[in-house]
Amino acid sequence: MRYVVAVAELGSFTRAAKRCLVVQSALSHQIARLEKELGARLFDRTSRQVRLTAAGEVFLPEARQALDAAERARAEVAATAGEVRGRLAVGAIPTVAAVDIPAALRAFHLRYPKVHIVLRDGASKDLVQEVRDGTLDVAFLGVLPSYRPKGVSDHELGTGELVAVVAPTHPLAGQAEAGLDRLAREMFVDYPDGTAARAQSEEAFAAMGLTREVAFEVSGTDFIVRLVRSGLGIAMLPAAFAAELTGVHVLPVRDAPARTERLVWSRFRPAPAAAAFLTGLGVDPGAGVPPDAGAGAAGPRSRRPAP
Known part of the structure; x- marks a missing residue:
């Protein structure tokens, strides 16, 4: 599944093999075995491009969700021993001023070096949707003072x-x-x-x-x-x-x-890395979490895609 996700994102078996640190023949062989098991081709291959088939389009989000669940399970187990690991995906508008994001990420990285940090910018509306979808763990917004994002937990920064x-x-x-x-x-x-x-x-x-x-x-x-x-x-x-x-x-x-600048994160219990990042910003990661969102509750399709 990791190989399929890599090929889909990069559009190339060669680049996917390099990302996954395997030789191309091994990656191609494993994908072929998976296609045989599924009874459907996942990619259309030509000399110029690689594209997902209809079956591949259906398989890809399920693969990402499965990979993310496995990643979160490892992170949760590590957290029981006091170790924070996994992936932290942060979104931000370019004009954030209430928080020095580079400084916050540097401090977080020094304290939790085993967490892989991803940062992307975008429009506030899009960032809220990505947090709802689970693509991002947290996001920094700039919105009208009257605006309150729906489907996420949020905190006013200033x-x-x-x-x-x-x-x-x-x-x-x-x-x-x-x-x-x-x-x-x-x-x-x-x-x-x-x-x-x-x-x-x-x-x-x-x-x-x-x-x-x-x-x-x-x-x-x-x-x-x-x-x-x-x-x-x-x-x-x-x-x-x-x-x-x-x-x-x-x-x-x-x-x-x-x-108004706002910080938003999943309304379900955040992963250990996201919870640690929020805590480092002085924000309670449990604020706004519904009572039925207990341990491991991530909701259907609520987490981010794997890299």
């Missing part, structure tokens, strides 16, 4: 305001502050429509009966800053994050939009 970020040569760079009515006359660089980061600004302008033009929709924060720096538009970013930027001018905003 609330702050957005500021305007403009190029040093922009006329607003000489101002001490600006109101939303003044900013509405500018061209904006912002996150895609429908994202939590975009909603923070949109709702603030709408509440004052204002409309604005978003000329550039960008999913990456670094690209947003580059476009602002080049003078193509202005942006609204969290104050604590914007304070660390260079090559731009940060402008306080009257009636500024607010953003």
Whole structure:
């Protein structure tokens, strides 16, 4: 099953064999044996690509779940002897400011060196879904203060305001502050429509009966800053994050939009590595866990896929 997952993720028997530290012939032989046992081909192979068959598409998530269950079982057994091991998958929006994530991960790694850490960034809405699905153990979000994610446990990390970020040569760079009515006359660089980061600004302008033009929709924060720096538009970013930027001018905003950072994790009992990470952040890993989610309760399809 590990071999199947590796081939499916990498699209290559050669790269999968390298990841699994076996020769390609051994990996191919084991997959062929599995296909014979299942009575179905899992991959369509050509000289240029490897693709999952319909049977492979059905088998893959089941294989991932089985592998994850085995991984969690080993981690739980090790935890009874006081050893934290396994895998910790963390998701985060790029503008997290309430927690120094690199420092937190470094401290965790030094204390629990046998835990394999995976970090990925993304939009808040997507990260919540991945925690619900079990793809991620924990995730750091940036959302509207009124937003409470469903189907997960969560903890508020802090609330702050957005500021305007403009190029040093922009006329607003000489101002001490600006109101939303003044900013509405500018061209904006912002996150895609429908994202939590975009909603923070949109709702603030709408509440004052204002409309604005978003000329550039960008999913990456670094690209947003580059476009602002080049003078193509202005942006609204969290104050604590914007304070660390260079090559731009940060402008306080009257009636500024607010953003709350939240930490979310599975509503079922977290794996030992996730529980240790949450504890290290000063968060109770059992907060919000339903009474019937006892030992080993992970819920159907509630854990992450194996690497």
